[in-house]
Amino acid sequence: MVSQIEKVQVQNLSVAYGGGSALRNVNFSIYQNEILGIIGPANSGKTTFLRTLNRLNDLDPRYQHKGEVLIDGKDIYRKWNVFQLRKKVGMVFALPSPLPISIFDNLAYGPRRHGVWSKSRLNEIVERSLKSAFLWDEVRDRLDQSAMKLSGGQQQRLCIARTLALEPEVILFDEPCSGLDPISTAKIEEAMQVLKKRYTLILVTNNTKQAARVSDRVAFFLMGELVEIDQAEKIFTVPKDKRTEGYVSGRYG
Amino acid sequence: MKAWINPKIQEKIVFASLFLSTLIIVTPVILVVAIIIARGSSVLSVEFLTSMPRMGMKAGGIFPAIVGTFYLVIWTLIFALPIGIFSAIYLSEYSKRNLLTRIIELAIVNLAGVPSVVYGLFGLGLFVGFLKFGASILSGSLTLAVMVLPVIITASREALQSVPNSFREVSYSLGATRWQTIRHAVLPHALPGILTGTILSISRAAGETAPILFTVAAFYLPRLPKSIFDQAMALPYHLYVLSTQVPNVRLELQYGTALVLVGLIIIANLVAVVIRSYFRARKQW
Numbered sequence: 001m002v003s004q005i006e007k008v009q010v011q012n013l014s015v016a017y018g019g020g021s022a023l024r025n026v027n028f029s030i031y032q033n034e035i036l037g038i039i040g041p042a043n044s045g046k047t048t049f050l051r052t053l054n055r056l057n058d059l060d061p062r063y064q065h066k067g068e069v070l071i072d073g074k075d076i077y078r079k080w081n082v083f084q085l086r087k088k089v090g091m092v093f094a095l096p097s098p099l100p101i102s103i104f105d106n107l108a109y110g111p112r113r114h115g116v117w118s119k120s121r122l123n124e125i126v127e128r129s130l131k132s133a134f135l136w137d138e139v140r141d142r143l144d145q146s147a148m149k150l151s152g153g154q155q156q157r158l159c160i161a162r163t164l165a166l167e168p169e170v171i172l173f174d175e176p177c178s179g180l181d182p183i184s185t186a187k188i189e190e191a192m193q194v195l196k197k198r199y200t201l202i203l204v205t206n207n208t209k210q211a212a213r214v215s216d217r218v219a220f221f222l223m224g225e226l227v228e229i230d231q232a233e234k235i236f237t238v239p240k241d242k243r244t245e246g247y248v249s250g251r252y253g
Numbered sequence: 254m255k256a257w258i259n260p261k262i263q264e265k266i267v268f269a270s271l272f273l274s275t276l277i278i279v280t281p282v283i284l285v286v287a288i289i290i291a292r293g294s295s296v297l298s299v300e301f302l303t304s305m306p307r308m309g310m311k312a313g314g315i316f317p318a319i320v321g322t323f324y325l326v327i328w329t330l331i332f333a334l335p336i337g338i339f340s341a342i343y344l345s346e347y348s349k350r351n352l353l354t355r356i357i358e359l360a361i362v363n364l365a366g367v368p369s370v371v372y373g374l375f376g377l378g379l380f381v382g383f384l385k386f387g388a389s390i391l392s393g394s395l396t397l398a399v400m401v402l403p404v405i406i407t408a409s410r411e412a413l414q415s416v417p418n419s420f421r422e423v424s425y426s427l428g429a430t431r432w433q434t435i436r437h438a439v440l441p442h443a444l445p446g447i448l449t450g451t452i453l454s455i456s457r458a459a460g461e462t463a464p465i466l467f468t469v470a471a472f473y474l475p476r477l478p479k480s481i482f483d484q485a486m487a488l489p490y491h492l493y494v495l496s497t498q499v500p501n502v503r504l505e506l507q508y509g510t511a512l513v514l515v516g517l518i519i520i521a522n523l524v525a526v527v528i529r530s531y532f533r534a535r536k537q538w
Contacts, residue, residue, distance in 0.1 A: 109429075109438075113427060114428060
């Protein structure tokens with residue numbers, strides 16, 4: 001059972017890029033230690049929503065927003081220092097995105113930027129993070145090798161570990177398995193089930209089956225609107241909205 | 254009715270004209286190098302490279318010109334590299350797309366197109382005259398620095414922009430600041446390209462005559478420069494002097510000087526090629 005502590009609160013959030021509206025008046029909360037799946041067709045605003053939570057959208061000069069997002073009850077745009085926010089809200093991208101440096105340096109990248117330089121402390125962090133991402137046994141003997149030499153699935157778990165190295169509280173997954181084979185996908189889903197005990201996970205996926213397998217609750221976005229959010233089994237068996245039903249039964253998207 | 258050519262013959266004609274054009278480009282390069290080597294290599298010796306000119310430059314070596322060119326290149330890099338790389342970082346990573354940026358870009362493009370003799374006059378007016386540095390290594394290398402800035406900026410900027418944007422996003426998503434992102438996720442991966450641009454600018458600075466003509470180059474100096482406020486001899490200007498200003502100089506002496514100059518520039522370019530291919534082989538993205 002998921003806790004009822006509201007980790008993320010989204011209040012009347014609207015987002016636009018230049019003239020084009022990407023999200024319209026979204027309201028809902030995300031609970032601590034749940035896996036929230038976000039599904040919806042292309043251009044539904046899923047990724048935009050995700051990149052709002054860690055303010056990565058700020059990098060786009062056309063980005064504008066209205067409304068509020070609170071994390072731990074604090075407004076991310078007014079009360080949070082953006083660098084501390086991104087430390088607390090980690091992100092795993094759609095394509096595996098290791099930096100072309102060693103496995104160790106990838107893991108240490110975040111901690112170093114936040115002032116951790118002690119070798120023993122970094123060793124500790126690297127080992128702990130790789131273990132949490134179920135990658136330690138596969139790479140323990142070659143931490144100084146380039147991360148680019150890993151397979152796609154390993155690279156993606158490296159990216160998860162790199163996020164964990166900062167001890168975040170919320171982790172955003174942006175279609176993390178879109179380029180991976182079924183076995184690598186299974187490993188990542190397995191990792192997520194363990195991670196949710198300590199973190200709050202938000203998973204954007206184009207794969208409705210994955211959302212059904214992994215999520216506690218599922219939100220369905222369509223053309224910038226939150227159509228429905230409910231327990232995963234309800235979304236996939238007795239959705240309240242016709243559009244949700246159409247999407248999960250494969251009639252569009 | 255359209256003229257119809259047998260496709261096989263057409264293919265041969267096209268191939269022949271493309272290949273011939275390419276051959277025509279390569280020929281002068283090979284000829285230049287070959288002639289210079291054939292006529293100049295006979296004077297090449299340790300003594301030629303390390304001794305002073307004698308008998309009104311009709312004999313002896315070209316040591317002071319080599320030293321002068323060396324000093325000029327070093328000081329040019331000291332002045333141009335930081336400014337060039339910093340502005341490339343600004344333009345690539347910080348600037349917004351607005352009127353000011355476009356004006357700056359236009360200025361850089363135009364700076365690259367200014368004839369080198371105009372740089373010489375500019376240096377004479379600003380550094381030698383107005384700032385009263387006189388004809389000196391300081392004035393000459395500042396003039397050369399202005400000349401190679403566009404080369405360094407353009408190459409560095411291209412190198413920075415070829416670093417995938419995902420590196421920046423990853424860095425930001427881990428809570429890094431803009432400067433940390435540039436310093437640790439962008440610059441290390443742009444360095445080979447920046448280095449290539451730098452080396453190309455070295456060969457440009459070493460080879461130009463006009464910018465140093467009024468700003469530093471000495472017709473003949475019987476001693477080496479002691480400070481950057483001294484005049485200096487330089488290879489390209491020495492070659493010009495030998496070829497036009499001093500009567501009855503042995504041809505071998507001129508070609509020998511040319512050989513040293515071309516040799517230095519070819520070595521610099523080769524180093525650039527080697528660095529580039531080394532990093533390209535290691536590049537993983």
